[in-house]
Amino acid sequence: MSKFFKTVSWIYFLAFIELLLSPSGASAYSVVRFGAKGDGRSDSTSAFIRAWMQACSSVRPAILSVPRGTFLIRSVTFTGPCRSRIQFAIHGILVAPDNYYAIGNLGYWIQFHKVSRLSIIGGTIDAKGAGFWSCRSSGQSCPQGARSISLQWCNNVLVRGLTSYNSQIMHISINRSNNVKIQNVKINAPSGSPNTDGIHVEYSMGVTITDSTIKTGDDCISLGQGSMNVWVEQIGCGPGHGISIGSLGNSFNEGGVQNVTVTNSVFTKTQNGVRLKSWAKPSGGYARNIVFRNLIMRNVGNPIIIDQKYCPNNICPHQVQ
Numbered sequence: 001m002s003k004f005f006k007t008v009s010w011i012y013f014l015a016f017i018e019l020l021l022s023p024s025g026a027s028a029y030s031v032v033r034f035g036a037k038g039d040g041r042s043d044s045t046s047a048f049i050r051a052w053m054q055a056c057s058s059v060r061p062a063i064l065s066v067p068r069g070t071f072l073i074r075s076v077t078f079t080g081p082c083r084s085r086i087q088f089a090i091h092g093i094l095v096a097p098d099n100y101y102a103i104g105n106l107g108y109w110i111q112f113h114k115v116s117r118l119s120i121i122g123g124t125i126d127a128k129g130a131g132f133w134s135c136r137s138s139g140q141s142c143p144q145g146a147r148s149i150s151l152q153w154c155n156n157v158l159v160r161g162l163t164s165y166n167s168q169i170m171h172i173s174i175n176r177s178n179n180v181k182i183q184n185v186k187i188n189a190p191s192g193s194p195n196t197d198g199i200h201v202e203y204s205m206g207v208t209i210t211d212s213t214i215k216t217g218d219d220c221i222s223l224g225q226g227s228m229n230v231w232v233e234q235i236g237c238g239p240g241h242g243i244s245i246g247s248l249g250n251s252f253n254e255g256g257v258q259n260v261t262v263t264n265s266v267f268t269k270t271q272n273g274v275r276l277k278s279w280a281k282p283s284g285g286y287a288r289n290i291v292f293r294n295l296i297m298r299n300v301g302n303p304i305i306i307d308q309k310y311c312p313n314n315i316c317p318h319q320v321q
Contacts, residue, residue: 100128129189199221210232
């Protein structure tokens, strides 16, 4: 049998297996059927986009499946709204290009925009951030850096079982999104990697982060302005800078943070445990109904910090003394 027919047969075999394993009534779309190659070298970005467009337009619940293998993709936006609920099921590994400019210039690597009823399940992503960190450390002119997973204007989202390595900056960013659940994720970047927040939340409501391990070079979890009704539980944090609210108050017109609980979590060899930080400037921002409880600190520099004169790098324009 020719190589061509062997390849075609394998693609249809994968599609058949997907249909067998799919939940009842769901349509399955493998990125391999749309031309993606799991060799870790071929650019599969266009294939992922084509698979997404088909899955997103399905009138039935859809599964976009990434089979075993290593798939290289550049910066990509998966745009909604979709016609039904959609699952992004990762069985393999997604990797970024070696050239950090390929994703660093746009500020995101894998972005979901205006997608509701979305599940991102399993798999591993590796943004290969080391080159970007070296650029930042050397003082050169560098791109802004990319968030590995970015949820923008998304509602009713589940992220479960994902492993994220070596983000350029944030591993998971949640912005202007509601009812987001993050469960059983593993986040890993070296302790010396700059500004690699594990999970960052901003202008979002109803975010739950549970049963996850976060090792990184900055905050394990950071909650920015406009974060409301956030529940954080069973987190293993460290190394890193701890779990932070803020910084707040950097501008006069900004959203507040309220109804936040961090509980039943362990901090190991972190710079801080839990921290609330705000600039000493006039601002309409605020932090209300914040609960830290049942937290274990192991070799933590500063277990609890409330800092109302936050001033990184001693550059504090317009601070109130």
